Amino acid sequence: MTRIQTIERKSRHSADDLLALEIPGQILATDFYLDGAESWDLVPGGLSHPSIEVISVDHHAPLPSMQRRVSSTNLVLTRLEAGLVPDKTSDAVVINHMDCDSVLASGILVGRLEPDPAYGEAAIAADHTGEENPVADLLQGLDAHWSRNQRPMPDPDGLEFFFDSLSRFQSGHSMDPFASEAMDVRKASRDRAARIVAEGRFHAETGVNFARLEEPLEGELLLPFLRDAVLVVTVSRHRQRPDRWQVKVRLGLGAPEGLSLQALGIEHFDVAYGGRWNAGSNNRGGGTDLDPESYRQRLVEAVAKAQ
16 A cells, blocks of 8 residues: 655645655655645646656645645545556655645545545535535544644654544444544534624625634634635634734635635735635734734725725
8 A cells, every 4th residue: 555654744845855755656745735836747636746756736736726626635536537546566645734635635545545526525625615524524623633632743643543533433433532522622613603603703894704703713614604705814812922813814605716815915914924825824923913903904905906
């Protein structure tokens, strides 16, 4: 079976970094962005480096073909449909985190999971729509709970635990207490999202739905309850730096086709902000000292200009 190798999650990865792993065959960098991958050769289900054996099987590249409801799991399914199956003796799948999309994409690539279109739907629910989906909610819940408990991310033992939990869940066997707790927390978070919206906590202007929360919340969980929103934005005190604000931004289900968060220029007024075309945050960058109302107004102006 093709192996899965985990590497450190950091802000930037390059193809040259992966060559240091000394993998004898093809390296399939799965569900994380590699610098400059958008300039590589387009192949079924990914991007191929023009001169070395590295394939980007990832939906984060800043390309029009990726700025839509597609996730890395969908790209993997496309590769397998095209007959591009990894060599079990020499190739390796490399991941740098353990969310739903990364687990499903890597698991299908190496043959741990069947190439079931239902897994593609789960990845879309996790990455794009926030809709209830048992597989997505299990794996997203595990990912968040693993991180909350300050366990290594990513981690080969953790990845094996994720696969085992998914197998137990799908076969109807009893779940490990940690996995059960993770699912309970995920459900509570979804219930909290519904309650926050029902309480009228969001201020909507020019499609920007903005709320200040006491505690951060997974942004995708809010999307099904704010279907007309262009942006869904939450702000809360930064946990490590309570004098600053943590902001999470999601492109809403009501966003016009072609709109990208990258076109809004958020990093111009929040240097800590980073993310992909439909989701971003300033959490890793240490938050912002811009007050929430000023931040909201900047976003309203940016969306009005972009539409």
